[in-house]
Amino acid sequence: MTDTLSGRPGPREEGWATRDGRRLHWTTTGSGEHTIVLEAGIAASSSVWSLIRDPVATFTRVVTYDRVGYGTGKPRDTTVEDALLDLEAVLEQSGAKGPLVLVGHSWGGVLMRLFTARHPDRVAALVLVDATHEGMRIMRSGxxxxxxxIAAKARARKARTGALRRSLEAGRGELxxxxxxxxxxxxxxxxxxxxxxxxxxxxxxxxxxVPSSLRSLPTARPDVSVIAVVGTQAVGWAERKARASIRAAYETWLPTVPNGRLLEASRSGHVVPLQDPxxxxxxxxxxVTSLSTDERGP
Structure with missing residues (x-):
């Protein structure tokens, strides 16, 4: 059972989901009526949720996993369809049951929206954490x-020389x-x-x-509760422009969603899971409390 009184997370299990020669490491922690699935963004393993997983596992079940190429996996070409089928395999092979609360950071938010469109009966709510949105025109630009x-490949070269680590250790850039x-x-x-x-x-x-995933998003709005968490902190012109772009996209989109609301993360920029856990x-x-109350009824 979930140890909510002591504040300790519930039981933990881990394993590997396999599909089409792909191996994806997953971890489940805690127990409860709902299962929260945490999906990282590009260039991030499940470690980005380290400050979130155990506290959430004190009141419900949490699933984290590493997409192909992250964590212990080797880099491998992939598609949007691969990502969705991999997530389905993780949920099946980890024994994750619904109702699901899907939480996606950055591009992970797009994947969670696509999963919801494919399996609307399994999803109770969406939490989009500074998530990429089709309303951000620049994200559709080839x-x-x-x-x-090109920048990612340049970072790979800097990683090989140790220059990237030195830059990150010095606290340079948003990351x-x-x-x-x-x-x-x-x-x-x-x-x-x-x-x-x-x-x-x-x-x-x-x-x-990214462009194909944005084109794949359904025009029909998700018929579940949607919370969009948007970071507000920015240093420099480029970050301020990015903050304004994502906020504007959600301010336009959320009023068209039956149960949508915007939440500001005033202590963070893009990396909300690490900056404002x-x-x-x-x-x-x-x-989760609200969903449980609604499902039980008066």
Missing amino acids: AFILLSR GRALSALPTALRDDLLDELSSPAIWHQSAYELRC ELLVDTLREL
Whole structure:
């Protein structure tokens, strides 16, 4: 049972889901009526949820996993369809039951929306954490994606020379600033991951999937509760422009969703799971409580 009184997470299991020669490491923690599935963004393993998983597992079940090419996996070309089938395999082989609360950060939010469109009967709610949105015109630009893939390959080269690790350790850039505020053990683990060329090679594969994933999003709005968490902190012109773009996209879209609302993460920029984990834990606790109350009725 979930140990909500002591604040300790419930039981943990881990294993490997296999599909089409692909192996995906998964972990389930806690127990409860609802299962929360945490989906990372591009260039991120499930480690990005390290500050979220155990606190949430004190009140419900949590599933995390590593997409192909992250964690212990080797880089491999992939498609949007591969990503969705891999997630289905993880949920089946980890024994995850519905109703599901899907939480997706960055591009992971797009994958969660696509999964919801495919399996609407399994999903109770969506939480989109500074998630890529089709209303962000730049994300549909072939030139932007090409430049992003070039940047990812450049980071792989910097990772090989050690220059990327030195930059992150110095707290440079949005990611470096996010890492600098973390507990030492988690910071070191993430530095090890991000200093591997493999993670940047995989991100280049996934970046190629972004335009097709946005085109695949259904025009019908999800008929579930949708919370969009948007970071507000920005340093420099480029980050401010990105913050404004994502906020504008959700301010336009959420009023068209039957049960949508916008939530500001005032302590973070893009990397909300690392910069403001308390906000996400509190949001998920309130959401699960609300869903449980609604399902039980008066």
